[in-house]
Amino acid sequence: MLIAGKACLILALGTCLYGIAASLYGARSSRREWVASGRRAVYALAGTVALAFAILQAAFLRSDFSFALVASHSSTTTPAFYRATAVWSSQEGSLLLWLLLLSLWSSLILWLTRRRLREIAPYATAVLLGFGAFFASLLVFLETPFTQALPAPLEGVGLNPLLRHPSMMIHPPMLYSGYTLFAVPFAFAIGALVTRRLDANWIRSTRPFTLAAWFFLGVGVILGARWSYSELGWGGYWAWDPVENASLMPWLTGTAFLHSVMIQERRGMLKIWNVSLVLATGVLAILGTFLVRSGILDSIHAFGASTLGVPFLVLIVGMIAGSIALVASRAADLRSEHRLDSLLSRESVFLLNNLVLVALCFVIFWGTFFPLISEAFTGQEASVGPPWFDQYTVPLALILVLLSGVGPVIAWRRATAANLRRNLLKPALAGVLALGVLAALGLAREPGALLMFGLAVFVLGAVGQELWRGVRARRAMAGGGVPSALVSLVRRNRRRYGGYLVHAGVAVLFVGIAASSSFQDEREVLLSPGQSTRVGSYDVTYVKPTADLRAAPNGRLEKIDFGAELAVARDGKPVATMRTVKSYFPSSAPFVGPVSRFFEGEATSEVGLKAGWKRDVWTAIAPDTGALRTRVEEGDRVFSEARLTPAERDALLGQALGGLVRSYADDPPPATFRLIVSPMVTWIWIGALIAFAGGLIALWPAPRGMTSRVSATYAARVGREVRTPARV
């Protein structure tokens, strides 16, 4: 099916090019049949790419090594779950997934708007198909997943051990969904600019997609952080790595857009700002993809060096230049229809929040690209680390959390000082009280964290007060108990209360980040079995080593595990038993001895983790394999001199490695342990769950009957004013 797969990609590229031409011709000549044909080209693209993806997926599941990609990224011993995810572990497969998701989301938005946005949609179709054509071209000409392996090997290389984690199933599709969904508002913004239809109509139609992009990208980012924390041996959830940063930047500008666009919908203001934000978000989404794939910056998460850098750079430059030209040429149409009524208004808070989010994005952008910037100016590549990022992002995050508490309690248009004072009083008192209590408990040594805790309490107080007042108002109107009033209130105002829940979740998330990064205890210590050490308030004892030689069901030697069992106690009482393992996978490089290749390949860490509401105890082992070096070299020498059949060789290798493993278990050398006690890490994940639950509430469409009924109520009310204009 190699030919069929490749033909599907060529047909996909042809369909994109036809669709672009048909959409533009239909728009220019006002011929709807051509516009419809262009739209259907997107549906056809989705079908064609889905078929190509299914062919590749089936090849992975069948371990069809005539596909070079399958041979280099999977093996018969790779579990079926990971064979399914191995499709997007490669550059080629992940590009195909990108194109598939782009075509599916594009089909959905174009189907939903098939009877609306008639002027804008053809141009948006052309832009979306332009992205499709770009990715299809990469897949046809540069990184095709349908290359034949000649001759087909009997066994594949296998999936990179670092990618054998359940998150692999969901983390990349979530990130790519976020990136591709941001292409939708980008495309419609271009369409609105071209046609000068710059009112709130296109925003209304694409808003669910922007929110979905925000949701999926956010989930992808958090899943990545969680994966990093539990799988990588460095002990953190965020390293300010270029690829991590690349996923955060469009999320930040997307968040800013979701706030400021409400002002445009209501008041016709901030049109230039909003359209610039949405265009910047689209560019940043592509920039993130570029960073992962070009190899331009070093990152643990990136694919290796590739030939994709130049095409992506051309696309990004084209997107930026086109966006600037369009915005500049439409400046007159983008004038605000109203002015800000008052500085004391929710609009002002949203504007401030936008500035902070964009400043955060700029700081991250500067820090991410600093190696390239420094190389361009000084000839030397220099990078900035977490302390550099922290010095700017911490104050900005504090302001952001403060604003997320003020936003919900301030009125739209114009608030009075007296009302604002009354609404802020209780949340502010709660925040100050929390500050005082926590300072008295000795937390003042970390003023940044202390301030964050106080602000988070302020936000939770503000959101709680808003919910309570809303429930009270609902009960006054419709009666009923508190739970039913709460459900009814949220159901009828999903956007508002979903947003408030996001604010509460973000505050909780920042509490987790502040606590875990400011009050962390960390030690790196060399221990022999029976020895103990103290980290934070915990005593950790290295109880015994563990060692294992793992073979796949077909008998192929897969990895060597060296680990440890640790006993954790607090105040003399046992708290947990933790196990940590380092796994050594054989290298596939040639000219490496058969025994030493098990220590020359990829190594992964299984972290020992005791997670709790108050704190996590985290450990990772770095076994001293140097002590085995003499025996490993001896084994290599014996194998190089012996004349053995492959079967004899496999059997003897198993025995030799088994002996090595036993010797490690019987006479373990001291091992290095990284031990970390981090308070409140769990609250990062809980905060994220709360925030995403809020996002889902805001995203969930209201029952049609309810919206029609309520719209009719307001129409009737305003209609009365139409008949009696003197009252207005």
Add this chain to the structure above:
Amino acid sequence: MDLLVVLVVLAVIVIVVGAPLRRRGGAGAGAGADADESAERAELEAARDAKYREIRDAELDHRTGKLSDADWRTQDRALRAEAVDILRRLDDTGYSSAAAPADDGPKG
């Protein structure tokens, strides 16, 4: 087998993409004027829905204590005046309230 798959995919693409072109009729000529009118109406409908949402939000802000009685009355009057203006402009485009599309959010 591969060739058959390719031919079937190609045929399906041609059928799907070409269908609107085979159904060409009255849609082509004069569609531009229709599109202009429809876009203008859609814009006004979006503005109307946003205005209803503003009225609803102001009402909720008032009920939850963010707006005093006096401030809310002033704001509500202004918002309804703006809504009336939008409805009048919609009337001019042949708007019928029965045909009003659903809003994107329920009201409190």
